[in-house]
Structures are given as structure tokens and as C-alpha cells.
Amino acid sequence: MAIESYVVVHNIAKRHNVGTLARSATAFGVTEVILVGRRDFNAFGSHGSTSHLRFRHFHSLTDARLFLKEKDCDICGVEITEDAVSITDHPFKKSTAFLLGNEGTGLSVKECEICDFFIYIPQYGGGTASLNVTVAASIVLHHFGVWAGFSERIRDGNKFVVAEKPLKLVSRKYCTETDDRIIEERKSRRESASNEFFEDGKNGVSSSNLLDSLFPDE
Numbered sequence: 272m273a274i275e276s277y278v279v280v281h282n283i284a285k286r287h288n289v290g291t292l293a294r295s296a297t298a299f300g301v302t303e304v305i306l307v308g309r310r311d312f313n314a315f316g317s318h319g320s321t322s323h324l325r326f327r328h329f330h331s332l333t334d335a336r337l338f339l340k341e342k343d344c345d346i347c348g349v350e351i352t353e354d355a356v357s358i359t360d361h362p363f364k365k366s367t368a369f370l371l372g373n374e375g376t377g378l379s380v381k382e383c384e385i386c387d388f389f390i391y392i393p394q395y396g397g398g399t400a401s402l403n404v405t406v407a408a409s410i411v412l413h414h415f416g417v418w419a420g421f422s423e424r425i426r427d428g429n430k431f432v433v434a435e436k437p438l439k440l441v442s443r444k445y446c447t448e449t450d451d452r453i454i455e456e457r458k459s460r461r462e463s464a465s466n467e468f469f470e471d472g473k474n475g476v477s478s479s480n481l482l483d484s485l486f487p488d489e
Contacts, residue, residue, distance in 0.1 A: 299412035348386035
């Protein structure tokens with residue numbers, strides 16, 4: 272089975288970082304970028320690279336983890352933890368998905384819970400406590416590509432040859448979903464809200480038709 276790499280994007284503070292991250296993901300042979308939570312993203316900084324990437328969306332980290340495990344994929348958290356291994360040691364065994372933390376707070380407890388192991392990027396200067404998430408992603412993905420033996424792209428002069436665009440850009444930079452997944456999500460949201468309103472109803476608050484106004488069919 273071919274070795275593949277994935278990038279999991281969850282709770283990144285600056286949405287435009289997804290565009291820059293997509294550029295690095297394309298350069299280093301990432302198979303898919305997985306968005307968790309919001310489906311929309313800002314393609315600023317991608318320089319057209321989003322056309323060469325597959326984006327997949329999940330509503331929760333649990334769903335994303337199930338998908339990756341079906342792919343027989345390890346999930347690697349990029350974070351400075353007590354048991355984190357230096358990226359220079361290349362502690363990889365098979366296809367790997369990289370989960371990068373929020374620029375300000377790092378990986379959350381829930382994000383850490385889905386990770387199989389952690390890596391960190393050694394620093395040698397004392398001027399900053401951490402790297403920008405897209406810079407960190409570039410370093411990590413390059414190291415993984417070296418370990419996995421990905422084939423180097425053909426060069427033309429002082430640049431690499433860009434492939435023809437195989438994918439059509441989605442309007443407004445949304446990660447698309449199937450109709451079934453959208454319907455399932457709306458149903459889940461309605462049921463969750465219904466439970467909350469009925470609990471309030473026990474205390475004298477009417478739920479009436481507020482559910483329909485909160486979650487109208489689109």
C-alpha cells in the first residue's frame with residue numbers, strides 16, 4: 272500500500288492560513304486536507320494550489336479519526352509535549368495525518384486525545400516561542416516526504432513544473448459534502464436544540480416553533 276500524508280485543520284485562528292497551508296501541502300505531496308468544523312476557508316496565499324488538492328470535511332474530530340483509521344493511518348500531533356519526538360528522528364511507520372494546533376494555544380485536550388503520537392520541531396534560536404502554523408506544517412511535511420521517499424517533482428529552470436489543474440475550484444471556497452451528510456447534520460442539530468428547548472419547557476419556557484426558525488431548510 273502506498274504511503275500517504277494528510278493534514279487535519281481544526282480550529283486554526285487565522286482562516287487565511289488554510290490557503291498558505293494548501294500551497295505547502297501541494298508542494299510536499301499531501302493526499303487530502305481534512306477540514307473539521309467549518310467548511311469554508313480563505314484561499315488567500317494558495318497561489319492556485321487549492322485546485323491540486325482534495326478537501327474533505329467532517330463535523331467532529333471523532334468522525335475525522337474514524338475516517339483516517341479506516342485508511343490505516345497514524346495521527347500525529349505537532350506539539351511540544353513531554354513525550355514528543357523530534358521531527359529529525361523521522362518517527363514514522365506508515366501513512367500519517369498531521370494535526371497542527373491553534374497558533375495561540377496549541378493543540379487542545381480533545382485534539383491530543385485523537386493523536387497516536389507527537390512530534391516537535393527543534394529550535395536553535397531564542398527569539399520566539401513557536402512557529403507560525405503554516406511554517407511548521409511545511410517543515411513537518413517536507414521531513415515526512417523525505418522519509419516516505421516521495422519522488423521529487425521535475426524542474427524547469429529555477430522552478431518546479433506545475434501540473435495541469437485536475438480539480439475545479441469550488442465557488443466561495445467551500446469544502447463540499449454529500450446531500451446525505453448535510454441532511455444528517457441538520458437532523459442532529461434539530462434534535463440537539465429540541466432537547467434543550469424541551470428541558471427549558473419544563474421550567475415554563477415554551478419551545479413552540481423556534482426550532483424551525485433556528486434551522487430553516489436551505
